[in-house]
Structure formats: structure tokens, C-alpha cells
Amino acid sequence: KSRIINGDNFKKDKIYDVKDLYTATNKDLTFFHSKNYSSLALSTKALYCVTLKSLSNYLPKTCKKIIVDNVLFSMAKITKEFYPNSVVDDFDNSVKEINKTKFKNKAKYGNNVLIGNNVNIGKNCLIGHNTIIEKNVIIGSNCSIGSNVIIRNTIIKNNVNILDGCVIGKKGFGFFPNKNKNVRYPHIGLVLINDNSEIGCGSTIDRGSLSNTIIGKNTFLDNQVHIAHNNRIGNNCIIAGQVGFAGSSSVGDSVMIGGQAGISGHLKIGNNVHIGGGSGVIKDVEDNSKVMGYPAKNLKEFIKSNR
Structure with a gap:
């Protein structure tokens, strides 16, 4: 309107x-x-x-x-x-049991699977127990969705694996602090997960606020990774367990991030970057860099200062 x-x-x-x-x-x-x-x-x-x-x-x-x-x-x-409802993130009351939908004979699924209105699921997909796929979600072909997964406001391309316990497409952590009542920032963007990617167990990916949150092709997230709103993760990236991204950063292609690293918001991480485990990245990182520590610095400098 x-x-x-x-x-x-x-x-x-x-x-x-x-x-x-x-x-x-x-x-x-x-x-x-x-x-x-x-x-x-x-x-x-x-x-x-x-x-x-x-x-x-x-x-x-x-x-x-x-x-x-x-x-x-x-x-x-x-x-x-x-978008009057853009600060609301209630459950989708349109969902129904999958055996009462058009996907009854089109996908293999476990017990207690719920599907919302206007969902599209491609060929040869698997859906685990107790999973909820809410309205307007699109899932491509040859995808595997684990058990106890919630997906909303999301487009998933082909050959994607979503492991158990993931929550994808919920609103992000955007608000204005106020002494009396914190004011929520609206979220109208989506999550886009591209071909051949994998999202590890218990990971969370927030929908974008005005732009989309994007996971590139052939990018693998380990367990318990958090991707905040508006992040853009490139192709062929490997992100180890418990890595956390604040909002609105961009990550190039072929980036490797070690476990429990933290990436601050509104940063640009270049292509072919290696970030060591436990690092805290608080400024942009140039292409082909290797960094580690808090604050993250050039790997050679980090090793020299910690001998």
C-alpha cells in the first residue's frame, strides 16, 4: 500500500x-x-x-x-x-499438520510437522520431527530440514541442510533503549540461504530489517552459530561453532572463522580471510588477511606479542 x-x-x-x-x-x-x-x-x-x-x-x-x-x-x-505488524513476531496460526497439506505425498517427514499457508517445498526433501515451516517460506529441491526446527520469513535454495534445533527468520535484536519502554525496530527483510549450504545444530539466523540476511553458496555453519540481522555472508565460507555476528556486516568469499570468535556490527570482512578462534573483530579486515586475538590483529603480530 x-x-x-x-x-x-x-x-x-x-x-x-x-x-x-x-x-x-x-x-x-x-x-x-x-x-x-x-x-x-x-x-x-x-x-x-x-x-x-x-x-x-x-x-x-x-x-x-x-x-x-x-x-x-x-x-x-x-x-x-x-508495515504495522513489523515489530510483531508471534507464531503463525495458519499452520496445519503436513499430512493435511499438498506436501503429504511430496516430502518425507517425521511426526508433528506443521506447515503454514503459501509454503513451497521442492522435490526430494526431508523434514524431521516437530519442525514448523511457517507461511510464505520457500524451500528448494534436495533439502534436509532437521528436527525441532522453526523456519519463517526465509527462502532456501537447493541442496541445503538445516540441522536440528535451528531457528531461522525470527526478528533481529534491533531496538532503541528507553528508560520506560524499549522501542523495537521493525523487521521486514528475509533470510536467503543459497545452494549447497549447511546450517549446524542450534544455529540462529535473524531476518533482515529493511534488507535481507544472506548466506552464500557452499557456506557451512557449525553448531550454535548466530547470524544477526542484515549480515551478508559470502560463498564458500566455513564458520566454526559458537561464532557470533552482530548486525549489518558483510563477509567476503572463502572466509574461515574459528570457534567462539565475535564479529562486531557494520564491518567489512574481505575475501580469503582467516580469523582465529576466540578472536574479537572490531574493525574491517582486508582481503587475504589472517587475524587473531582481541582486538583482532595480524596473525604474525599476535604470535610475536604472545611468545
Whole structure:
């Protein structure tokens, strides 16, 4: 549903959706709150952008600026106008037992499997006991979904394994602290898991806020890995157990991360990077780097300082 935006400096323009800088079209509204995204701001196609006065010159002339004091708080209010239920994450009451759906004879499944409305499941899929696949989820062919799994707001491509106990597509940990009541940030993005990937037991992957959370092709997550909202993990990555990602970071291709490492938010991890177990990554890491420690530093420096 479109919205009309009024203002002293604006016409009555129709806004069709709210999107991130990269995916917004000339019918959409976006936001720009940090210089870290200046390259995306310069090329955005958005009709409107909510931003700070200090950042407005990064935006193209075709993009109309809405200047505010707090970009993220303003975007939370705007997003809830378009998506009133975007801060709600209740269970899907449309689910029914799989043997009462069209997938009764199309998939192999265990006991107590529940399927929501408008779900699509490809050929040769396995679904374990007590698993819930909620409305609008898409699962490709030759996939294995373990037992006690919950999947919502997610697109899974072909040949993907989701092991037991995973929760995929729940809302992320986004809110504005307040003494009386913390204000939730809306989540309208999806989780996209690409071909030939594996998600280990007990792992959690949050849906995106305005953009999607993405797992690349042939990327393997060990047990108990947490991927927060808006992260983009590249192809051919290997991420060991209990690694945790804060939100909105990007990870390149062929990255290896040792167990219990932590990745701060809004970072860029390059291609072919190795991150040692137990490391704390708090700044960007260049291509082909090997880092370890807290804060993570060049591996040779880490070894030298710990002799």
C-alpha cells in the first residue's frame, strides 16, 4: 500500500515501499545514517531519503532529502506506517499438520510437522520431527530440514541442510533503549540461504530489517552459530561453532572463522580471510588477511606479542 508524503518543499508524492540504499527504486523511500554507506548513497535510486543534514550532500540530486535529528528512530516510525505488524513476531496460526497439506505425498517427514499457508517445498526433501515451516517460506529441491526446527520469513535454495534445533527468520535484536519502554525496530527483510549450504545444530539466523540476511553458496555453519540481522555472508565460507555476528556486516568469499570468535556490527570482512578462534573483530579486515586475538590483529603480530 502506497503512502502520500507532504511537506513545504515536496509535492504530494506516492511512496510505494521502504528499502535500503542499494535496492530502493525511484518509487521508494530509503535512509542514510552513516558515512560508512556513502558509496551506496551516491548511487541510490530512491525517490526520498531520510538522513542527517551533515550527510545530505552525499545523495544524488534526484533523491529528495528528509532531514531529521535521529535517522533510525524516524525510519522505525515510517516503516511501521507501511508495515504495522513489523515489530510483531508471534507464531503463525495458519499452520496445519503436513499430512493435511499438498506436501503429504511430496516430502518425507517425521511426526508433528506443521506447515503454514503459501509454503513451497521442492522435490526430494526431508523434514524431521516437530519442525514448523511457517507461511510464505520457500524451500528448494534436495533439502534436509532437521528436527525441532522453526523456519519463517526465509527462502532456501537447493541442496541445503538445516540441522536440528535451528531457528531461522525470527526478528533481529534491533531496538532503541528507553528508560520506560524499549522501542523495537521493525523487521521486514528475509533470510536467503543459497545452494549447497549447511546450517549446524542450534544455529540462529535473524531476518533482515529493511534488507535481507544472506548466506552464500557452499557456506557451512557449525553448531550454535548466530547470524544477526542484515549480515551478508559470502560463498564458500566455513564458520566454526559458537561464532557470533552482530548486525549489518558483510563477509567476503572463502572466509574461515574459528570457534567462539565475535564479529562486531557494520564491518567489512574481505575475501580469503582467516580469523582465529576466540578472536574479537572490531574493525574491517582486508582481503587475504589472517587475524587473531582481541582486538583482532595480524596473525604474525599476535604470535610475536604472545611468545
